[in-house]
Amino acid sequence: MPIPLIELTNLDKHYGEKIAVNHVSLQVNSGEVFGFLGPNGAGKTTTIKIIVGLLRPTSGLVKVGGFDVQAQPLRAKAVNGYVPDTPNLYAKLSGREMLRFVGELYNIERSQINRRIEELLKLFDLEAAGDDSIDSYSHGMQQKTALACALMHDPKVLVLDEPTVGLDPKSARLIKDILQQMAERGAAVFLSTHILEIAERMCDRIGIINKGELIAIGSMEELRNMSQATAPNLPGGASLEDIFLNLTGGAEYAELAEVLK
Secondary structure, eight states: OOOEEEEEEEEEEEETTEEEEEEEEEEEETTEEEEEEOOTTSSHHHHHHHHTTSSOOSEEEEEETTEETTTSHHHHHHTEEEEOSSOOOOTTSBHHHHHHHHHHHTTOOHHHHHHHHHHHHHHTTOGGGTTSBGGGSOHHHHHHHHHHHHHTTOOSEEEEESTTTTOOHHHHHHHHHHHHHHHHTTOEEEEEOSOHHHHHHHOSEEEEEETTEEEEEEOHHHHHHHHHHHOTTSOTTOOHHHHHHHHHTOHHHHHHHHHHO
């Protein structure tokens, strides 16, 4: 039976008069890849930073792995792996040193650290560059190093903000395969992306946030049914792009673009 590994209950985040996240509630279970979509400024990254403990919510409850992120931050972070949209790495360390540092942060046994380092360098095709400083890495190599760091402690929950941006097709496919394998082993994967084709192919369920509010959540079939209720002319096999534009009010811009062609 699936276990809830990410739980948001009435989550709010205000910046003065601005409401960035407004009463968001959702649950992501073990074995699930969950896509989190929305226009720019919709509240995606704010929500993600609250989940991983980088921002404090104005109100509401967030649990990761059953632990309250605010009341039990260390226990929540111990089961969580996070990859931001821009890799945040120590540029003067080598890839191998960076992984060792992360392993020691999580109090992993030394012998296990060594084994995991070699496994991850091989998995991400970074063996040849493992002793080079990270500031010599390409963006794609840094992105893969950041994901390797997030996987170092074999987390139950993996949260990713635009993980495939700037990656070549081979690396993007590798990351997609790894995320699906993690879900098959019982992890919960929370994925934010602007590439709707990736979300449509990979995700078991999708949540769409707009202006801070969660306006839709469900499988592709459930989203199609929801969208057709508001747009009867939408085809039965509508793509995620069509659904997204319909629900977020972007369809009018798509129509205008067609007229201007």
